[in-house]
Amino acid sequence: MASRTIENYLKQIYLSRPADETQWLTMGKLSAAVGVTPGTATSMVRAISDAHLVEYEPRAGVRLTPAGEQLALHVLRRHRLIELLLVQVLGLDWSEVHEEAEELEHVVSDRLLARIDEILQHPAFDPHGDPIPTAGGVVRSQDCCTLLDCPLGSPTNIARILDQSADFLQYVNQCGLLPGADIRVASRNHQAQTVELLVIKRGENHVVAISFAVAEKFLVQMYDRKK
Amino acid sequence: MASRTIENYLKQIYLSRPADETQWLTMGKLSAAVGVTPGTATSMVRAISDAHLVEYEPRAGVRLTPAGEQLALHVLRRHRLIELLLVQVLGLDWSEVHEEAEELEHVVSDRLLARIDEILQHPAFDPHGDPIPTAGGVVRSQDCCTLLDCPLGSPTNIARILDQSADFLQYVNQCGLLPGADIRVASRNHQAQTVELLVIKRGENHVVAISFAVAEKFLVQMYDRKK
DNA sequence: TAATTAACTTTGCTTGCTCAAAATCAATTG
DNA sequence: CAATTGATTTTGAGCAAGCAAAGTTAATTA
Numbered sequence: 001m002a003s004r005t006i007e008n009y010l011k012q013i014y015l016s017r018p019a020d021e022t023q024w025l026t027m028g029k030l031s032a033a034v035g036v037t038p039g040t041a042t043s044m045v046r047a048i049s050d051a052h053l054v055e056y057e058p059r060a061g062v063r064l065t066p067a068g069e070q071l072a073l074h075v076l077r078r079h080r081l082i083e084l085l086l087v088q089v090l091g092l093d094w095s096e097v098h099e100e101a102e103e104l105e106h107v108v109s110d111r112l113l114a115r116i117d118e119i120l121q122h123p124a125f126d127p128h129g130d131p132i133p134t135a136g137g138v139v140r141s142q143d144c145c146t147l148l149d150c151p152l153g154s155p156t157n158i159a160r161i162l163d164q165s166a167d168f169l170q171y172v173n174q175c176g177l178l179p180g181a182d183i184r185v186a187s188r189n190h191q192a193q194t195v196e197l198l199v200i201k202r203g204e205n206h207v208v209a210i211s212f213a214v215a216e217k218f219l220v221q222m223y224d225r226k227k
Numbered sequence: 228m229a230s231r232t233i234e235n236y237l238k239q240i241y242l243s244r245p246a247d248e249t250q251w252l253t254m255g256k257l258s259a260a261v262g263v264t265p266g267t268a269t270s271m272v273r274a275i276s277d278a279h280l281v282e283y284e285p286r287a288g289v290r291l292t293p294a295g296e297q298l299a300l301h302v303l304r305r306h307r308l309i310e311l312l313l314v315q316v317l318g319l320d321w322s323e324v325h326e327e328a329e330e331l332e333h334v335v336s337d338r339l340l341a342r343i344d345e346i347l348q349h350p351a352f353d354p355h356g357d358p359i360p361t362a363g364g365v366v367r368s369q370d371c372c373t374l375l376d377c378p379l380g381s382p383t384n385i386a387r388i389l390d391q392s393a394d395f396l397q398y399v400n401q402c403g404l405l406p407g408a409d410i411r412v413a414s415r416n417h418q419a420q421t422v423e424l425l426v427i428k429r430g431e432n433h434v435v436a437i438s439f440a441v442a443e444k445f446l447v448q449m450y451d452r453k454k
Numbered sequence: 455t456a457a458t459t460a461a462c463t464t465t466g467c468t469t470g471c472t473c474a475a476a477a478t479c480a481a482t483t484g
Numbered sequence: 485c486a487a488t489t490g491a492t493t494t495t496g497a498g499c500a501a502g503c504a505a506a507g508t509t510a511a512t513t514a
Contacts, residue, residue, distance in 0.1 A: 005471065027492060040472055042493055047470090059479070059492060088318065090342050101340055107330040115317050254462060267502055269463055274500090285510070286462060344507065 002069040006048055007075045009034055009041075013054060013064055014072035024169030046093040073102065078113055079105040080126035080133075085116050087127045094127040095169035128169075129160030129179035129219070143222055147195055147215035150185060150222075156184050160219040168217075174203040175208045231333040233275055234344035236261055236268075240281060240291055241299035251288030266394065300360040302423070305340055306332040307353035307360075309324045312343050315353045321354040335385075356387030356406035357380050370449055374422055374442035377449075387446040393442075395408060402435045403428040 002010070012033040017025050031041035049056040053068035064072060082101040087091040092100070108116075117123075117135070124140055126132055133139050144159050158181045161172060172178065176199045186196040186207070195215040199206045229237070239260040244252050254391075258268035276283040280295035291299060306328045313324040344362070346351075351358055351367055360366045371386050385408045388399060399405065403426045413423040413434070422442040426433045 003470075028490095036471090037473060038492065039474080044471075086339070090339065090346065092339065092342060096338065100336055103334040103336075104331070107334055109327055109330075111323065112313070112317065112319065112327055114320060119317065152512075230500080255460095264503055265462060266464075266504080271501075343497090 002051075002053070002071060002077070005044070006051075007071070008104055009044055009048060010053060010064065010068050010072040011075045011079075013062060014069065014076065017064070024057060024063050026061045030062060047140065064201045070137045075105055075137065077133040077135070077137075078108055080130055081113060081116050081120065081123070082108065083126045083128070084120055084123055084132075088120060095166040095173065097127065098164040099166070123177070125160075127179070128164055129158070142219070143224075144219040147185060147197070147210075147218045147220060148188075148212055150220050152185050152187065155182060155184050156220045156222065158218055159221040161217060162219065163217045176206065177208070182222070229278075229280070229298060232271070233278075233280070234298070234333055235448055236275060237280060237295050237299040238302045238306075240289055240298055241303065244291070251284060251290050253288045257289060266414065275357065297364045298368065300364040302332055304360040304362070304364075305335055308340060308343050308347065308350070309335065310353045311347055311350055311359075315347060322393040322400065324354065325391040326393070352387075352406070355404070356385070357390055369446070371446040372449075373413075374412060374424070374437075374445045374447060375439055377424070377447050379412050379414065382409060382411050383449065385445055386448045388444060389446065390444045396453045402426065403433065404435070410447070 009030075013025055013030060027038050027041050027045070030045070031038045032061055034041060036044075045054060045056050045062050046160045048054050048068070049062075052065055053071060055063045055065060079101045082104045083097040086097040086100055087094050114135075123132060131139050131142065137221055142159055150156060158179050160179060161169070161177075162190075163169075176205045177183070177197075182200040184198040186198050188195050194209050195212065197208045197210070199208055236257070239257060240252055243260045254265050254268050254272070257272070258265040263266060263271075264450075272283050272289050274280060275281050275295070276289075279292055280298060281292060282290045309328040309331045310321075310324045313319040313322050313327055319327065341362075350359060357426050358366050358369065369386055377383060385404055385406050387406060388396070390396075404410070404424075409427040411425045413425050415422050419441045421436050422439065424435045424437070426435055
């Protein structure tokens with residue numbers, strides 16, 4: 001069995017993997033994601049590679065093997081199901097659950113996880129809109145784009161929020177930009193680097209302005225995901 | 228913060244402490260309870276004693292300080308609230324929850340614990356009838372005796388089950404000896420070392436025979452705890 | 455009292471994970 | 485092409501926790 005340290009490395013390797021599948025994840029990025037010094041990451045990755053969960057190429061980086069990816073997805077499944085349970089059943093605030101799940105994901109048994117999945121009726125997304133991998137390790141991907149490159153004017157709704165720090169999520173909550181919220185991108189100002197949004201909240205229209213950097217943290221869907 | 232190893236040692240020291248408060252818990256018993264070799268227990272206890280959570284007297288044994296006891300009770304509170312949550316809210320079988328809680332008890336935050344306590348409406352007992360210490364570290368003790376020394380014939384009900392291994396609890400479940408069950412001790416046979424019980428289950432009387440050793444694993448109350 | 459025994463402690467070693475600092479490599483820049 | 489820079493790897497060390505086996509101590513038996 002993989003230690004909780006190894007589970008964490010695998011999860012981070014998965015989450016930080018470069019968009020281009022042929023690319024390797026560098027040790028610098030991995031060590032930052034895991035929160036250890038680069039040297040530590042190198043030696044841990046060497047060890048994990050001995051267990052055939054990753055491929056490691058010195059000075060190039062690291063990449064998950066199919067076995068490693070399955071394990072990473074399993075951890076991610078636990079994490080996301082737990083988050084949803086904490087929000088929907090235990091009534092925690094969604095800004096708190098990420099931290100909590102970070103610990104719990106390493107100790108819930110398969111049996112308990114199956115019960116959670118059942119109680120939540122086999123959900124496909126966690127409270128932040130992240131897809132929950134199936135028990136078989138399949139990720140049902142959404143067809144999304146960020147608030148930076150989605151079409152202007154057309155109505156859409158928020159699918160996913162990529163920054164899960166408590167502070168940020170509290171702000172998100174406050175201006176009604178939760179997953180599922182109906183919005184429209186009113187305008188983009190490339191000089192000011194801002195995006196203006198129309199948020200439909202309790203029938204009323206609100207205007208919210210965010211920077212390009214923040215706009216990239218929101219994914220929206222082309223077609224309404226509720227149907 | 229105390230590591231999960233230290234939390235475990237403190238919990239076991241509390242649970243295995245001798246009935247007589249002036250006595251020390253020996254290293255032999257502790258090492259067996261924690262599941263390590265005696266030498267390991269000795270050196271861990273030395274370390275925990277440096278943190279002033281226990282008193283340690285070489286060749287005599289170990290005993291919790293007030294600070295250590297508070298921490299032990301806190302761990303126990305987490306353990307027992309989690310067990311109850313798993314049974315009542317998540318619908319796990321009560322024979323499974325001990326193992327599960329053994330892991331979870333070290334990772335649930337105070338905030339989550341408070342929510343669990345609220346959802347369960349500040350319960351006083353876990354599914355096995357063990358008392359749940361308050362957030363302030365107070366144990367509300369019950370007035371109990373075992374099926375070995377309770378009076379013959381008089382109606383009573385099961386308050387607590389001391390053996391929490393899955394196999395045993397499945398048997399307990401099967402013959403209806405759950406906490407709260409209405410029973411009477413019909414007879415004791417000192418030659419055969421057995422106790423005969425009358426179990427009132429769905430209006431009907433059932434006869435169950437158990438050995439003295441098993442009888443000691445059940446605590447019953449003098450007065451009906453339901454009122 | 456001396457010998458035996460059981461419980462406990464000490465010692466030395468291992469594993470897993472980490473860091474700091476030194477060494478190395480690769481990719482620019484001058 | 486040499487020098488500098490930035491990223492990466494190696495080295496040496498430390499800490500927490502564990503085991504096995506050798507050494508002590510105290511209590512019991514003879």
